[in-house]
Every structure is written in structure tokens, then in C-alpha cells.
Amino acid sequence: MTASTRFREFKMPDVGEGLTEAEILKWYVKPGDRVTDGQVVCEVETAKAAVELPIPYDGVVHELRFEEGTTVDVGMSIIMVDVAPDGAAAPEASKAPETPAASAASVAEPQMPAEEAKPKGRQPVLVGYGVSEASTKRRARKPAAGKAPAGQSVPAQPTGSPQAAAAALQTELNGRGGGVVTAPRPLAKPPVRKLAKDLGVDLATVTPTGPDGIITREDVYAAAAPAPAPAPVQPEPAVEAPAPVTAGARETRIPIKGVRKATAAAMIGSAFTAPHVTEFITVDVTRTMKLVEELKSDKDMAGLRVNPLLLVAKALLVAIKRNPQVNASWDEANQEIVVKHYVNLGIAAATPRGLIVPNIRDAHAKTLPELARSLGELVATAREGRTTPAAMQGGTVTITNVGVFGVDTGTPILNPGESAILAVGAIKLQPWVHKGKVKPRQVTTLALSFDHRLVDGELGSRVLADTAAILEQPKRLMTWA
Structure with a gap:
């Protein structure tokens, strides 16, 4: 029995219509607890309401991926369950259903050799698409019109922002007589895309400062206004709660999230x-x-x-x-x-x-x-x-x-x-x-x-x-x- 068949991940679902994130308010289980199909394991708060989430299979809780008070993107794994704690083979039906998500916009990519393996670790994704752990070999792509001819090696994609990577790759391909490389679609959450549209900002011209090259609201504001933009928001702590009020404190800061x-x-x-x-x-x-x-x-x-x-x-x-x-x-x-x-x-x-x-x-x-x-x-x-x-x-x-x-x-x-x-x-x-x-x-x-x-x-x-x-x-x- 492999770990992939024994352990099942339950991802944060879209409990509303088009919601992108939810805050974990309370866990009702802990590692080692036995759970059954349909049992409520946690309560989350979205931008609209508090909702209880049931687990879709039987097993024993192996790991809670996030602490209470953490805001989690839709599609992220929040709990791992051992569906065969006694060592028996896990039935295929016990696999957790995939979180529904819209299809990603097509992005032109350079060809990669069939034997080249994808790098392991967390890959940058859009909200709702989940996080992939690459461990298998990538299937060779068919040559597309305008790309490097068959048999010609394609340089590895440079690191940095998607825009910079595309520009560098295009320069090198031009030197080899290659074709045009289409710039990838900028990574941004739906609310940020709407903000950019309202402000008339082309996301392709925005320099991302978020993790994994994701464009933030502050990036859009910076691109829209010639004046200094609001300072980038620091990453939120695992548990978001009002700062404790100490003797003589003159202010209390409360995170703006959820329903508010x-x-x-x-x-x-x-x-x-x-x-x-x-x-x-x-x-x-x-x-x-x-x-x-x-x-x-x-x-x-x-x-x-x-x-x-x-x-x-x-x-x-x-x-x-x-x-x-x-x-x-x-x-x-x-x-x-x-x-x-x-x-x-x-x-x-x-x-x-x-x-x-x-x-x-x-x-x-x-x-x-x-x-x-x-x-x-x-x-x-x-x-x-x-x-x-x-x-x-x-x-x-x-x-x-x-x-x-x-x-x-x-x-x-x-x-x-x-x-x-x-x-x-x-x-x-x-x-x-x-x-x-x-x-x-x-x-x-x-x-x-x-x-x-x-x-x-x-x-x-x-x-x-x-x-x-x-x-x-x-x-x-x-x-x-």
C-alpha cells in the first residue's frame, strides 16, 4: 500500500459562490481522532457567513494543516486523514472529491523533454486550483506553431517574475531562430483582477510582489497612481486575533476580514x-x-x-x-x-x-x-x-x-x-x-x-x-x- 492511497487530503471548498478564501474558526477534531463520512470537522468563516465543513470519508486524522484563526485560500489542503489506519488497502471510493475550480487560462509554454521531471515542492497556483506536489515525469508536448523546430533544444525557463522569464526566454530563442513565446497570464486573485479593471491597469505591466509572483492589491495601486502606493501588507500570522491590550495601551488593532x-x-x-x-x-x-x-x-x-x-x-x-x-x-x-x-x-x-x-x-x-x-x-x-x-x-x-x-x-x-x-x-x-x-x-x-x-x-x-x-x-x- 502506498502513502498516496492510504492518506487522503481534504481541501478548502468554495462554500459560497465564487468565494476565494475562508478563515478556520474552530477545529472539532485533533490528530489521532477517528472520523466518519459526513462528520463535521471544523467551522470556517467566509466573507458571507460561518459554515461547518463535514469530512467526506472515514479514517483517522493524521494532520491538521492550519491552526485556528488562519485564513486559507480555496483549494488548499486543510486536513489529512489516514483512511486505512489498520493497514488495509484503502478503497478508491474513499478518495476525497476534488474542489471545483474553473479551468486555468491557457499559457504558452516552451517544450520540455519527456524525461525532464518537474521540480518538487509547492508550485505557485491561482486561488481555487489547489497546490500540486510534482513527483511524476512530464509528458512531452507536441510542437506548437511558431515555437522552436523539432530537435532543437529549448533553454530552461529563467527564474523571476513570469514577465521577466518570458522576456529572457524570447531573447534567447530569437538568437537561435526560434518563434514567438507568448507571455504567461499574470497571476492574481479575482478581486485583484477586478480592481485592476476598475482602475484601468493592465496586469501584464504590473510588477508582482506577492509570494510566488502573485500580483497584490498594493501592486495594482502602485501601478495606477504616480504617487507612492500604500505599503505592502505583511504576511498574516498563523492566528489572526486582536493584539492583547497591555496596561497603558492606546490602540487595539483588529484585522479586517470575513464578514466585516x-x-x-x-x-x-x-x-x-x-x-x-x-x-x-x-x-x-x-x-x-x-x-x-x-x-x-x-x-x-x-x-x-x-x-x-x-x-x-x-x-x-x-x-x-x-x-x-x-x-x-x-x-x-x-x-x-x-x-x-x-x-x-x-x-x-x-x-x-x-x-x-x-x-x-x-x-x-x-x-x-x-x-x-x-x-x-x-x-x-x-x-x-x-x-x-x-x-x-x-x-x-x-x-x-x-x-x-x-x-x-x-x-x-x-x-x-x-x-x-x-x-x-x-x-x-x-x-x-x-x-x-x-x-x-x-x-x-x-x-x-x-x-x-x-x-x-x-x-x-x-x-x-x-x-x-x-x-x-x-x-x-x-x-x-
């Missing part, structure tokens, strides 16, 4: 892509608060969480039904406004890992008890840190309840891809003119931000006014719905 990092990028993108407009309205919600108390004792709502947010959500859904054009998105590629005939209602939730916005699917079709149940499950899952990446995708309109912090109002930023977000302020007892007299009433302020590319002032005003009117007179939930 993704939220920051999304908010910056939203703020500078969609032109925001925010409108405000202050409304007497005394009748709504009375209805909340009545519903708490209603047998149809028994065991369900009933609070003002539930009726605010229902009021907004009715307002969207009366003004369906607000429930839309902007399709820049096709130059279209896409009106959604369903409402996936996002609820902004503050968690220890940062702000997340899971959504209630098809909220428009739910009864009040169904909406209350979905809202309760969504909040409970978010607080436990178990919200899945899928639960945060596909939202159309969002509610953020800043009132729970005693805040009166704010100017919320749109969740990327959505057209509107409603902020609900604190509900307070205030003097209010009611039926011609000043009386103490329950009052709150609503703020609606919307994308002015597809929602004009009239439409946004109608949605906000309808929502406020329902909360002032909740019987409109029946007459307008």
Missing part, C-alpha cells in the same frame, strides 16, 4: 455605484402598538414572536404591492430595469462578526403568522452565527431596525443589487396633535433610501407614505391588501 471585510467592500461599491436618495417621515404608530399587544394574545399567533418590526415588514410588503416598480434592480450589462414579481425581504442583523442581511424568500406571499415564523427563525439563526451564504443572496428590498439601539433615524445604504432599504427608528412617547388636541402618542421616524436611477422621487415618496399610512391606521392592512 465583505460588508465594507459591498457598501463602498453600493455608495459609489447607485445614486442614493433618502426621504423621511414621522408617524404616529399608537394604533400599531395596540395591535401588537392584541396579537400577542391571539391564539393564531401562539408561540410566535410578535413585535413592531413584524407589522412594519407587513406594511412595507403591502406598500410594494401597491407600487411594484420599486421592487426592481438595475441591469447595467443589458441596460435594463428588472422589475421583480416577488419580494425577498432582507432583514439587516448585527452579529459579533459584523452586519449581515439574510432575507425571507417570497415574503410577499406569506400570511402574518408565516411571516412572523420566518422572521423569528431568521433572527435566531443570525444570532447563533449559523446563517448560510445562500440565505443572504437574492434579496430585493431590505429593512434595518436602528430603533433597537435607541436611534431615531438614519440614512441607510442600499444592499448591493437592491432598489430600496427602509430604516425604522425608535418608537417613543411624544407629544402629538391627535384629534385637535396635544396628547402623548407613540411616534417613530421612517427613512427610505432608494436607487434614483430606477426609483424617482414620486415613486419613492408613495412607497414611504403608504408604509407610514398603514402603521398609523393598521386596518389598512386588510383594505389595501
Whole structure:
């Protein structure tokens, strides 16, 4: 039995859609522990949520490749398992499934003799492609058009950056009468490629400073601006955690990663892509608060969480039904406004890992008890840190309840891809003119931000006014719905 058949590696999977890395939060196993197919071995945090990873085969843990707190690229091996601890031959079915990855862009390479072996050790790879340990001989390539003729030796590729290697190789081939060598595709992670595209930087002209010749964000900034670029980020330690606060310390530094990092990028993108407009309205919600108390004792709502947010959500859904054009998105590629005939209602939730916005699917079709149940499950899952990446995708309109912090109002930023977000302020007892007299009433302020590319002032005003009117007179939930 060989080591390759006895030991199996489990690689960091892409647990979301297009994620490039994840942080190992906690290991549930240690070397020597026996594991079974489907057993959860660790918890990881991506840019969207915390997720538990199950192992895909039986065996004994041989090695944990990374410590807790380490950020690992998708495709990297994180745990090795001995699938034949008793010495029996390991079945082929026990092989760990390969991590899905897109095909690498084709790169023209010089011919190599069939007998030349690939160098051992870690090879530079793109995120999601895994790390290869070369140990077998390389198959001879067929001659390609424009390359050195058959029988002519090709010089070994020089070390250094891919661009420098290609240039040196081209020079030597020109001296021998060889053909053209195409420069390799620069190595960079997808977010860095997008940054370069946004800044108009050709990655082929960028000098990489990252490990194994990978282009970093700082490299792109340096190429884009004539002024000194931000200093290169130092390699992250194995365990990323806030520096311990010593006596007299004046600062604490917390790494920006995971959910907070993704939220920051999304908010910056939203703020500078969609032109925001925010409108405000202050409304007497005394009748709504009375209805909340009545519903708490209603047998149809028994065991369900009933609070003002539930009726605010229902009021907004009715307002969207009366003004369906607000429930839309902007399709820049096709130059279209896409009106959604369903409402996936996002609820902004503050968690220890940062702000997340899971959504209630098809909220428009739910009864009040169904909406209350979905809202309760969504909040409970978010607080436990178990919200899945899928639960945060596909939202159309969002509610953020800043009132729970005693805040009166704010100017919320749109969740990327959505057209509107409603902020609900604190509900307070205030003097209010009611039926011609000043009386103490329950009052709150609503703020609606919307994308002015597809929602004009009239439409946004109608949605906000309808929502406020329902909360002032909740019987409109029946007459307008």
C-alpha cells in the first residue's frame, strides 16, 4: 500500500459562490481522532457567513494543516486523514472529491523533454486550483506553431517574475531562430483582477510582489497612481486575533476580514455605484402598538414572536404591492430595469462578526403568522452565527431596525443589487396633535433610501407614505391588501 492511497487530503471548498478564501474558526477534531463520512470537522468563516465543513470519508486524522484563526485560500489542503489506519488497502471510493475550480487560462509554454521531471515542492497556483506536489515525469508536448523546430533544444525557463522569464526566454530563442513565446497570464486573485479593471491597469505591466509572483492589491495601486502606493501588507500570522491590550495601551488593532471585510467592500461599491436618495417621515404608530399587544394574545399567533418590526415588514410588503416598480434592480450589462414579481425581504442583523442581511424568500406571499415564523427563525439563526451564504443572496428590498439601539433615524445604504432599504427608528412617547388636541402618542421616524436611477422621487415618496399610512391606521392592512 502506498502513502498516496492510504492518506487522503481534504481541501478548502468554495462554500459560497465564487468565494476565494475562508478563515478556520474552530477545529472539532485533533490528530489521532477517528472520523466518519459526513462528520463535521471544523467551522470556517467566509466573507458571507460561518459554515461547518463535514469530512467526506472515514479514517483517522493524521494532520491538521492550519491552526485556528488562519485564513486559507480555496483549494488548499486543510486536513489529512489516514483512511486505512489498520493497514488495509484503502478503497478508491474513499478518495476525497476534488474542489471545483474553473479551468486555468491557457499559457504558452516552451517544450520540455519527456524525461525532464518537474521540480518538487509547492508550485505557485491561482486561488481555487489547489497546490500540486510534482513527483511524476512530464509528458512531452507536441510542437506548437511558431515555437522552436523539432530537435532543437529549448533553454530552461529563467527564474523571476513570469514577465521577466518570458522576456529572457524570447531573447534567447530569437538568437537561435526560434518563434514567438507568448507571455504567461499574470497571476492574481479575482478581486485583484477586478480592481485592476476598475482602475484601468493592465496586469501584464504590473510588477508582482506577492509570494510566488502573485500580483497584490498594493501592486495594482502602485501601478495606477504616480504617487507612492500604500505599503505592502505583511504576511498574516498563523492566528489572526486582536493584539492583547497591555496596561497603558492606546490602540487595539483588529484585522479586517470575513464578514466585516465583505460588508465594507459591498457598501463602498453600493455608495459609489447607485445614486442614493433618502426621504423621511414621522408617524404616529399608537394604533400599531395596540395591535401588537392584541396579537400577542391571539391564539393564531401562539408561540410566535410578535413585535413592531413584524407589522412594519407587513406594511412595507403591502406598500410594494401597491407600487411594484420599486421592487426592481438595475441591469447595467443589458441596460435594463428588472422589475421583480416577488419580494425577498432582507432583514439587516448585527452579529459579533459584523452586519449581515439574510432575507425571507417570497415574503410577499406569506400570511402574518408565516411571516412572523420566518422572521423569528431568521433572527435566531443570525444570532447563533449559523446563517448560510445562500440565505443572504437574492434579496430585493431590505429593512434595518436602528430603533433597537435607541436611534431615531438614519440614512441607510442600499444592499448591493437592491432598489430600496427602509430604516425604522425608535418608537417613543411624544407629544402629538391627535384629534385637535396635544396628547402623548407613540411616534417613530421612517427613512427610505432608494436607487434614483430606477426609483424617482414620486415613486419613492408613495412607497414611504403608504408604509407610514398603514402603521398609523393598521386596518389598512386588510383594505389595501
